[in-house]
Amino acid sequence: xxxxxxxxxxxxxxxxxxxxxxxxxxxxxxxxxxxxxxxxxxxxxxxxxxxxxxxxxxxxxxxxxxxxxxxxxxxxxxxxxxxxxxxxxxxxxxxxxxxxxxxxxxxxxxxxxxxxxxxxxxxxxxxxxxxxxxxxxxxxxxxxxxxxxxxxxxxxxxxxxxxxxxxxxxxxxxxxxxxxxxxxxxxxxxxxxxxxxxxxxxxxxxxxxxxxxxxxxxxxxxxxxxxxxxxxxxxxxxxxxxxxxxxxxxxxxxxxxxxxxxxxxxxxxxxxxxxxxxxxxxxxxxxxxxxxxxxxxxxxxxxxxxxxxxxxxxxxxxxxxxxxxxxxxxxxxxxxxxxxxxxxxxxxxxxxxxxxxxxxxxxxxxxxxxxxxxxxxxxxxxxxxxxxxxxxxxxxxxxxxxxxxxxxxxxxxxxxxxxxxxxxxxxxxxxxxxxxxxxxxxxxxxxxxxxxxxxxxxxxxxxxxxxxxxxxxxxxxxxxxxxxxxxxxxxxxxxxxxxxxxxxxxxxxxxxxxxxxxxxxxxxxx
Amino acid sequence: xxxxxxxxxxxxxxxxxxxxxxxxxxxxxxxxxxxxxxxxxxxxxxxxxxxxxxxxxxxxxxxxxxxxxxxxxxxxxxxxxxxxxxxxxxxxxxxxxxxxxxxxxxxxxxxxxxxxxxxxxxxxxxxxxxxxxxxxxxxxxxxxxxxxxxxxxxxxxxxxxxxxxxxxxxxxxxxxxxxxxxxxxxxxxxxxxxxxxxxxxxxxxxxxxxxxxxxxxxxxxxxxxxxxxxxxxxxxxxxxxxxxxxxxxxxxxxxxxxxxxxxxxxxxxxxxxxxxxxxxxxxxxxxxxxxxxxxxxxxxxxxx
Numbered sequence: 001x002x003x004x005x006x007x008x009x010x011x012x013x014x015x016x017x018x019x020x021x022x023x024x025x026x027x028x029x030x031x032x033x034x035x036x037x038x039x040x041x042x043x044x045x046x047x048x049x050x051x052x053x054x055x056x057x058x059x060x061x062x063x064x065x066x067x068x069x070x071x072x073x074x075x076x077x078x079x080x081x082x083x084x085x086x087x088x089x090x091x092x093x094x095x096x097x098x099x100x101x102x103x104x105x106x107x108x109x110x111x112x113x114x115x116x117x118x119x120x121x122x123x124x125x126x127x128x129x130x131x132x133x134x135x136x137x138x139x140x141x142x143x144x145x146x147x148x149x150x151x152x153x154x155x156x157x158x159x160x161x162x163x164x165x166x167x168x169x170x171x172x173x174x175x176x177x178x179x180x181x182x183x184x185x186x187x188x189x190x191x192x193x194x195x196x197x198x199x200x201x202x203x204x205x206x207x208x209x210x211x212x213x214x215x216x217x218x219x220x221x222x223x224x225x226x227x228x229x230x231x232x233x234x235x236x237x238x239x240x241x242x243x244x245x246x247x248x249x250x251x252x253x254x255x256x257x258x259x260x261x262x263x264x265x266x267x268x269x270x271x272x273x274x275x276x277x278x279x280x281x282x283x284x285x286x287x288x289x290x291x292x293x294x295x296x297x298x299x300x301x302x303x304x305x306x307x308x309x310x311x312x313x314x315x316x317x318x319x320x321x322x323x324x325x326x327x328x329x330x331x332x333x334x335x336x337x338x339x340x341x342x343x344x345x346x347x348x349x350x351x352x353x354x355x356x357x358x359x360x361x362x363x364x365x366x367x368x369x370x371x372x373x374x375x376x377x378x379x380x381x382x383x384x385x386x387x388x389x390x391x392x393x394x395x396x397x398x399x400x401x402x403x404x405x406x407x408x409x410x411x412x413x414x415x416x417x418x419x420x421x422x423x424x425x426x427x428x429x430x431x432x433x434x435x436x437x438x439x440x441x442x443x444x445x446x447x448x449x450x451x452x453x454x455x456x457x458x459x460x461x462x463x464x465x466x467x468x469x470x471x472x473x474x475x476x477x478x479x480x481x482x483x484x485x486x487x488x489x490x491x492x493x494x495x496x497x498x499x500x501x502x503x504x505x506x507x508x509x510x511x512x513x514x515x516x517x518x519x520x521x522x523x524x525x526x
Numbered sequence: 527x528x529x530x531x532x533x534x535x536x537x538x539x540x541x542x543x544x545x546x547x548x549x550x551x552x553x554x555x556x557x558x559x560x561x562x563x564x565x566x567x568x569x570x571x572x573x574x575x576x577x578x579x580x581x582x583x584x585x586x587x588x589x590x591x592x593x594x595x596x597x598x599x600x601x602x603x604x605x606x607x608x609x610x611x612x613x614x615x616x617x618x619x620x621x622x623x624x625x626x627x628x629x630x631x632x633x634x635x636x637x638x639x640x641x642x643x644x645x646x647x648x649x650x651x652x653x654x655x656x657x658x659x660x661x662x663x664x665x666x667x668x669x670x671x672x673x674x675x676x677x678x679x680x681x682x683x684x685x686x687x688x689x690x691x692x693x694x695x696x697x698x699x700x701x702x703x704x705x706x707x708x709x710x711x712x713x714x715x716x717x718x719x720x721x722x723x724x725x726x727x728x729x730x731x732x733x734x735x736x737x738x739x740x741x742x743x744x745x746x747x748x749x750x751x752x753x754x755x756x757x758x759x760x761x762x763x764x765x766x767x768x769x770x771x772x773x774x775x776x777x778x779x780x781x782x783x784x785x786x787x788x789x790x791x792x793x794x795x796x797x798x799x800x801x802x803x804x805x806x807x808x809x810x811x812x813x814x815x816x817x818x819x820x821x822x823x824x825x826x827x828x829x830x
Binding site for chain 1: 768
């Protein structure tokens with residue numbers, strides 16, 4: 001059975017349309033990853049991660065359970081058995097971006113099978129075995145994690161900075177007739193693509209560089225990342241070995257090698273054999289072949305025997321490395337005492353399981369309406385980079401919001417009901433009496449108490465007579481925290497009017513997910 | 527205003543004119559206050575929408591505040607991510623009534639906004655105000671989130687505790703500014719009423735207002751001048767203010783209070799909590815700045 005061979009009918013347009021369509025869908029879902037007027041999400045905004053078989057495998061292996069949330073990945077595994085790596089060529093938003101940027105990035109050689117193309121298999125093997133032994137690093141290499149995280153914490157906020165600066169300039173400096181033109185544009189952009197408010201993120205630059213690196217590698221080779229690094233691609237490649245739909249090169253042809261040089265995946269060799277493990281079915285070769293010798297069809301398994309060219313000894317060595325390295329993690333101080341300011345979002349699983357599942361996609365940070373969730377740098381170790389934490393000085397956890405748990409594609413943050421959320425303690429606050437105004441200066445201030453969201457406030461006062469800085473005796477209300485009520489949302493730390501560091505700080509002490517972190521009480525001995 | 531102070535002002539004023547020294551400023555409202563005791567109206571009833579029109583009647587109805595072609599700003603309290611039953615925000619029906627009355631009176635534009643404490647969109651939605659605003663199909667109504675570019679620095683010339691604040695441009699430029707606070711408990715100022723509600727038009731770091739809050743609110747009231755204050759006391763929050771969250775802390779009062787005098791309006795509302803006006807520092811400070819009356823004896827209080 002052979003089809004897709006008509007010359008006058010450009011097959012690549014179909015592929016391109018598919019890429020554009022799925023990219024638009026991807027951007028649409030990215031923009032919809034936001035509060036929409038109700039606390040319930042109306043779209044499956046995290047679907048891109050849930051169809052990713054590599055992330056599903058990694059998170060499932062790390063937690064030794066099948067993560068049902070990621071069942072859609074099974075569909076794509078199944079489809080790959082029929083269609084090969086069609087995902088990479090027709091659907092992947094990262095691939096679509098790379099293809100669309102191809103013309104603008106000065107590039108090196110094309111075609112030709114890369115010497116590095118086996119790297120991705122070693123990487124895949126390493127990532128999966130390391131995940132099993134407790135070193136979760138899938139999120140550093142997964143293309144969607146890199147893409148969404150880069151967009152969410154870096155590109156998108158920067159886009160808003162640019163737009164706001166421009167329209168503030170026109171608003172303040174330009175004559176009225178220009179504003180008649182610019183203001184409607186700004187309003188339109190605000191309700192369509194711009195974020196509701198300016199968010200700020202730690203690691204904005206590192207996230208951007210990781211994303212840019214994927215594009216810079218394009219200089220070395222077309223689709224360098226997809227050919228040599230992408231663990232999702234590697235996962236699909238393994239399945240594609242058995243795929244039914246395959247390309248077949250012509251046996252008698254003019255040897256123009258156009259197909260070989262046009263192939264973005266380097267899947268075509270000197271003998272015009274098309275390797276199903278590398279081919280992403282872009283169909284450019286079909287279109288370009290002057291003699292129409294190339295065709296794609298089913299039941300062509302006998303055509304070539306694809307090989308991964310993976311060196312068995314090296315592969316076993318990689319697995320051994322993935323097994324040994326995790327033991328070093330527990331040799332660090334944080335294994336004995338975790339960073340006290342590492343406050344995980346509400347619904348976060350116990351730390352090891354949390355990190356095992358967390359794919360560093362940045363969805364929770366994108367949707368956090370208080371701009372409280374930030375990518376962690378080194379506080380959770382090298383393997384915990386980009387995992388979410390609450391930085392309560394720049395943003396807080398909104399009391400009646402449960403969006404982060406809804407958006408998490410792997411269940412690293414469990415979905416909480418409002419009642420559960422109100423009962424979940426992510427930390428506890430402490431007052432620094434050397435800085436807090438009513439304690440340190442005798443100046444009245446109640447901002448923390450005013451904002452404390454628990455119905456019966458977790459921050460209470462004691463009336464006290466103190467000397468102020470002039471030596472006068474004044475009566476002030478001094479705040480203290482009632483541990484049983486404090487949920488650790490951090491709004492007090494965000495709103496504390498002191499410049500610089502807040503006089504009230506959240507720590508992870510007392511967090512619900514870790515009984516070892518329990519706070520002392522009057523009734524229990526410590 | 528005491529007669530003696532009044533005479534003193536008049537003398538200074540005359541002296542100022544005769545010696546042509548511009549630094550002597552006569553405060554116009556001091557003169558106005560001597561003329562007539564301020565009128566404070568209050569009305570009680572279950573129909574909150576209808577209550578608003580009723581409470582405005584003795585004041586001459588909405589038409590004495592909103593004229594045809596005017597820009598109107600209606601400033602409710604919708605600072606918190608709380609629902610109407612929790613009494614942290616102005617009741618949606620009270621806001622709706624004021625908006626519709628203003629539109630009917632021929633306003634060119636009616637703006638409704640607040641700078642919130644919790645996340646902006648959540649507050650607008652959960653307060654119930656967004657929902658009722660959506661039912662008003664009139665494009666003269668602008669129910670908006672404040673635009674950060676429009677907070678402009680304003681010198682508070684008469685300010686005693688604060689000299690400069692960032693204030694929302696539309697609030698300053700409105701032909702008619704209507705302040706619609708909800709009456710509720712507050713741990714520092716004891717109550718939050720009309721003067722406190724004006725903090726919703728401030729930009730910048732509002733937390734710093736809390737040192738010497740009463741005086742700073744009075745200072746703010748010298749530049750943010752509502753033509754009309756309507757206090758929503760349909761249900762009041764007695765404890766755990768200003769955001770509450772527990773309906774056990776809420777008392778149903780079914781009352782709305784209105785006045786052109788922002789200080790008198792606050793002073794009267796204080797009595798609903800069994801407190802005296804002089805226990806509220808902002809009321810006292812505003813009175814001392816001559817912004818209005820705080821002595822209940824010298825007000826004309828009418829039940830509408």
